[in-house]
Amino acid sequence: MKFGSLEYAKKLQEVLNGDAEHRRLAKGETDSYLFVLEPEPAKGVAERYILGYAMANGKVADVWTGERKTTFVLSAPYAIWVDILEGRMGPIAAMTTRRLKIRGNILRLLSGSDSTLRMVELLRTIPTEFEGQYASIKLGAGAKGA
């Protein structure tokens, strides 16, 4: 499914809520997030994608696409998201090197780094299609060797 789509957001909800380890690590969390995938027209990614989700007591309670006021906004060029999902860059390293821009209390965000790392591991299992020059990259069930 297309990265950044509502279908993807719903799969994110299903995968995170279905994982006992993520539920344990995110226990008590009530923050909300926007992931902003910035376009890269020169690389065939013409649109900005905005995907959001809200946690309630450690589970993903709501998902959407488009802007909303959230506790955190994480934005980066499309390529950086691909790098994170492919495992070429860790999400914490992306934040500390400012490749992933954060709006919100970064200390509060990083205090949940264990659940963030688990989430990224789980996102890597979602069959994901990318756009533009990243279209040849496949994650999840469609990936080579998966």
Added chain:
Amino acid sequence: MGPTATVPKTMKAAVFCGKRDVRLETRPVPVPGPGEVLLRINLCGICGSDLEAYKYGLYQPGIIIGHELAAEVAGVGPEVSGWEVGDRVTANDVVSCGQCRYCRRGRPSLCDSVTMPGVTTDGAYAEFMTVAAKALFRLAPGVSDIEAALADPSSNALHAVRRSGLGLGDRVLVVGAGPIGLLTVQAALLAGARMVIVAEMNPARAKLALEMGAAAVIDPARENLDFRVADLTEDQGADVVFCASGSPEAMGSTFTLVRKGGVVVPVGICEQPVQADFLSLVMNELEYRGTYASYDEYGLALDLMAQGRWRVAPVVSGVIPLDQIVEEGFEVLVRPDTKAAKILVKMR
């Protein structure tokens, strides 16, 4: 790989595993790739950012951390020239690409593709590490390993002073006398400050600030910092304020400690929200200038050390073995009442 010293296959390394979790592990000795060298690490300092990572979990788990290094070249990768086994070196912890718009504008600290040994790639709390040859600085014969391990915080202090635009005769306030604050005192005096006042609550660090040349040290827990700074600056406030403390209260206090039209340089890493007096900022036309890491100032710091014009000895509180990095290093430095400033870790 080019010429190499005899190196073992495995090494000991301190690995960041999460909040308050640094572990000694056995790792393979890395092999330098194209453009890289293999370093045998002698000393590595514990940086304030390592401490923040230790307290709050700011680094990627699995990384060998440490970036304030003194080393010698132990191996040379393909496509590297100018370096030989045995060369004494330190290395920049900001490895910029040289090609992005920030690098091309002379702002490598802001590089879009920066890599940071010890933060994003494996670092120097280890017997060996690899690093891009372009990040290396050769040590002059008169520069000791201890001085080389302080090159990074020294250059950060010099970069902060450069960023401030500090002028000859300025009155300076440095908030926080940790290692960066102490070195900033020295850098400000070198740049021509008329006087440097320091705000610091820890008595041991207050004493070090005086040793580094501070004209006065104020304990904000016991005295009204605003009043005392006013007394010392003819009621004007400081021309330049460096906030080398990561506390949000300290950062927030800078708005009223600086004179009208003055400059504030937040140097410390403060991850929490800060209460900011934007009315003072606007009405007093204050300038806030961020400063991050350093680049050109590495060479400057090493030159000053070689000339005997840059002191680091007062800042170094001890040298500990790698296997004590947590008990005698991190756990000592994170205590609010610590008597230590900079602790160096020796690998052999």
